[in-house]
Amino acid sequence: xxxxxxxxxxxxxxxxxxxxxxxxxxxxxxxxxxxxxxxxxxxxxxxxxxxxxxxxxxxxxxxxxxxxxxxxxxxxxxxxxxxxxxxxxxxxxxxxxxxxxxxxxxxxxxxxxxxxxxxxxxxxxxxxxxxxxxxxxxxxxxxxxxxxxxxxxxxxxxxxxxxxxxxxxxxxxxxxxxxxxxxxxxxxxxxxxxxxxxxxxxxxxxxxxxxxxxxxxxxxxxxxxxxxxxxxxxxxxxxxxxxxxxxxxxxxxxxxxxxxxxxxxxxxxxxxxxxxxxxxxxxxxxxxxxxxxxxxxxxxxxxxxxxxxxxxxxxxxxxxxxxxxxxxxxxxxxxxxxxxxxxxxxxxxxxxxxxxxxxxxxxxxxxxxxxxxxxxxxxxxxxxxxxxxxxxxxxxxxxxxxxxxxxxxxxxxxxxxxxxxxxxxxxxxxxxxxxxxxxxxxxxxxxxxxxxxxxxxxxxxxxxxxxxxxxxxxxxxxxxxxxxxxxxxxxxxxxxxxxxxxxxxxxxxxxxxxxxxxxxxxxxxxxxxxxxxxxxxxxxxxxxxxxxxxxxxxxxxxxxxxxxxxxxxxxxxxxxxxxxxxxxxxxxxxxxxxxxxxxxxxxxxxxxxxxxxxxxxxxxxxxxxxxxxxxxxxxxxx
Amino acid sequence: xxxxxxxxxxxxxxxxxxxxxxxxxxxxxxxxxxxxxxxxxxxxxxxxxxxxxxxxxxxxxxxxxxxxxxxxxxxxxxxxxxxxxxxxxxxxxxxx
Numbered sequence: 162x163x164x165x166x167x168x169x170x171x172x173x174x175x176x177x178x179x180x181x182x183x184x185x186x187x188x189x190x191x192x193x194x195x196x197x198x199x200x201x202x203x204x205x206x207x208x209x210x211x212x213x214x215x216x217x218x219x220x221x222x223x224x225x226x227x228x229x230x231x232x233x234x235x236x237x238x239x240x241x242x243x244x245x246x247x248x249x250x251x252x253x254x255x256x257x258x259x260x261x262x263x264x265x266x267x268x269x270x271x272x273x274x275x276x277x278x279x280x281x282x283x284x285x286x287x288x289x290x291x292x293x294x295x296x297x298x299x300x301x302x303x304x305x306x307x308x309x310x311x312x313x314x315x316x317x318x319x320x321x322x323x324x325x326x327x328x329x330x331x332x333x334x335x336x337x338x339x340x341x342x343x344x345x346x347x348x349x350x351x352x353x354x355x356x357x358x359x360x361x362x363x364x365x366x367x368x369x370x371x372x373x374x375x376x377x378x379x380x381x382x383x384x385x386x387x388x389x390x391x392x393x394x395x396x397x398x399x400x401x402x403x404x405x406x407x408x409x410x411x412x413x414x415x416x417x418x419x420x421x422x423x424x425x426x427x428x429x430x431x432x433x434x435x436x437x438x439x440x441x442x443x444x445x446x447x448x449x450x451x452x453x454x455x456x457x458x459x460x461x462x463x464x465x466x467x468x469x470x471x472x473x474x475x476x477x478x479x480x481x482x483x484x485x486x487x488x489x490x491x492x493x494x495x496x497x498x499x500x501x502x503x504x505x506x507x508x509x510x511x512x513x514x515x516x517x518x519x520x521x522x523x524x525x526x527x528x529x530x531x532x533x534x535x536x537x538x539x540x541x542x543x544x545x546x547x548x549x550x551x552x553x554x555x556x557x558x559x560x561x562x563x564x565x566x567x568x569x570x571x572x573x574x575x576x577x578x579x580x581x582x583x584x585x586x587x588x589x590x591x592x593x594x595x596x597x598x599x600x601x602x603x604x605x606x607x608x609x610x611x612x613x614x615x616x617x618x619x620x621x622x623x624x625x626x627x628x629x630x631x632x633x634x635x636x637x638x639x640x641x642x643x644x645x646x647x648x649x650x651x652x653x654x655x656x657x658x659x660x661x662x663x664x665x666x667x668x669x670x671x672x673x674x675x676x677x678x679x680x681x682x683x684x685x686x687x688x689x690x691x692x693x694x695x696x697x698x699x700x701x702x703x704x705x706x707x708x709x710x711x712x713x714x715x716x717x718x719x720x721x722x723x724x725x726x727x728x729x730x731x732x733x734x735x736x737x738x739x740x741x742x743x744x745x746x747x748x749x750x751x752x753x754x755x756x757x758x759x760x761x762x763x764x765x766x767x768x769x770x771x772x773x774x775x776x777x778x779x780x781x782x783x784x785x786x787x788x789x790x791x792x793x794x795x796x797x798x799x
Numbered sequence: 800x801x802x803x804x805x806x807x808x809x810x811x812x813x814x815x816x817x818x819x820x821x822x823x824x825x826x827x828x829x830x831x832x833x834x835x836x837x838x839x840x841x842x843x844x845x846x847x848x849x850x851x852x853x854x855x856x857x858x859x860x861x862x863x864x865x866x867x868x869x870x871x872x873x874x875x876x877x878x879x880x881x882x883x884x885x886x887x888x889x890x891x892x893x894x895x
Contacts (some may be wrong), residue, residue, distance in 0.1 A: 457893065
């Protein structure tokens with residue numbers, strides 16, 4: 162670019178545009194003026210400065226006139242644009258080239274009135290103007306309560322008059338709004354200004370219906386699965402199965418085994434609804450435990466007592482009294498009989514009665530257990546004094562009892578009624594004198610229970626339990642031999658001997674011995690009812706006890722109030738040994754552990770032991786006031 | 800009186816017995832001769848102990864069962880006789 166100041170009104174190349182041309186002209190003018198002012202200085206130096214790159218032109222060329230034309234051509238626009246024509250496949254020049262030259266652009270915000278946007282804006286302006294007017298109207302009507310028709314209202318006058326003023330005011334506004342709308346054209350819809358159309362069907366009103374039940378009752382359950390719980394469940398299941406099996410079988414009731422006596426369980430009591438009944442077992446055990454605590458030292462003695470002094474004393478041993486059993490109800494009654502239970506070793510039976518001929522009162526049968534010395538396990542009462550008793554070996558719950566009035570009875574311990582299960586009576590053959598001894602025998606051929614009794618009326622009776630009745634059979638009538646008194650008319654009275662004791666042979670079943678009040682001992686047989694096998698003149702007074710030796714089957718022993726104890730061999734008529742004890746001997750018994758030891762009790766209250774070998778622990782006996790009976794240790798059957 | 804009641808009476812009047820009580824299967828005392836607070840205490844504690852003892856015995860051999868439980872202390876002896884539904888507790892002072 163040539164600097165303007167340095168420009169001289171020379172010929173200029175064609176390159177320059179008109180604008181520049183113009184600009185140069187102006188500049189020329191300006192420069193001209195400048196030159197004009199500075200001509201003084203220039204005039205001095207006429208030598209023109211030539212720029213080095215000025216064109217060298219000849220004068221003729223310098224004088225050439227060029228014409229300039231003002232055209233509307235865009236000097237920047239290209240003059241020959243070619244476009245490729247796909248049709249002909251060649252480049253073709255475009256005839257017309259856009260000569261528009263944009264010098265300046267600016268985006269404005271004016272819109273024409275008639276365009277959509279313009280109309281919309283206009284309408285909006287009118288709306289705003291309308292609401293402003295209606296506000297003025299409301300305020301006017303609000304002041305006046307009377308219905309006043311504003312001037313702008315044109316349409317629907319009817320609705321106006323019906324409605325009160327405030328409502329009219331509102332309606333007025335609506336109508337005001339509506340009126341400017343009406344003359345307007347309907348709005349066109351497009352994506353910017355759309356209207357939504359919707360229609361709603363009538364929905365049925367929803368109604369809730371609920372039903373609430375009572376929640377099922379809940380309980381918490383928890384359990385532990387122990388080994389024994391599982392075991393119990395199995396056992397229960399088993400029992401159920403067995404029950405169903407039994408029901409399926411024949412309806413006849415299964416006969417229960419009657420072998421065991423249940424000491425520990427009380428039967429019946431089902432009629433009572435007292436819950437405590439179920440405690441019976443526990444209370445029983447508890448009572449025994451309490452007693453054990455109290456009598457602890459006695460229990461220890463019972464087991465372990467051994468008096469070392471026994472070794473040094475020859476004839477005299479020690480007898481340690483251990484327990485004392487007493488009961489209020491048995492007061493003033495003498496103990497007449499004792500018997501150990503063959504099965505339950507701690508249980509023994511005591512018979513109460515009276516030996517006194519004049520005073521005869523009731524009797525009692527009590528069964529005590531060593532485990533509970535304070536109270537009897539079983540208690541039975543009877544009208545007449547109990548003179549003797551025996552417990553069945555195989556059925557340890559059956560107790561045979563002989564009374565002072567001659568009756569015999571059987572008590573069943575399984576049924577703790579106070580009444581005996583079976584009892585003899587006057588018509589069923591009871592004795593006419595006190596029964597001195599009863600003894601169970603083996604069951605007869607029909608499996609009936611059977612026992613013998615001996616009494617002072619001279620009869621030895623065998624009682625059999627046939628179909629729940631006591632049937633008696635007179636086995637032997639004791640006759641006193643050789644002393645029949647003659648009575649006129651040829652009647653022969655046979656005085657009857659009074660039996661006081663008997664004992665059965667251990668091995669020979671049918672043989673037994675009977676001791677009488679006369680002092681004689683008869684050897685009898687069950688089969689012969691009239692004759693004795695043998696007679697022994699044993700004592701001077703009544704024979705109190707006869708007893709076979711448990712080991713030496715030929716030997717038996719007898720004792721009597723004539724102060725003697727005699728030992729016999731049943732084949733020999735005379736006694737083998739005679740012991741004189743200086744007082745009436747009440748009872749005598751063989752020791753179960755030895756064939757040569759026996760014990761005797763005398764009426765002076767001392768127990769004497771006669772023997773050859775003296776060792777042995779003290780025999781435990783319940784101490785009674787006048788020992789007339791001796792507890793026979795049960796021989797353990799092996 | 801039923802035999803059971805008589806027996807309980809006898810136990811209570813026995814020498815050295817301090818008190819007796821009957822507790823049901825849930826540990827609630829039914830019958831007692833001691834005061835309330837002591838009873839409740841004994842019942843609750845001994846019930847748990849008995850259950851534990853019973854469980855022990857039966858775990859070792861399910862065919863076995865607990866018949867009696869005795870706790871001897873310095874002052875006295877507590878005896879517990881468990882039953883199917885009940886528990887009988889006796890406190891005795893064994894005179895020595």
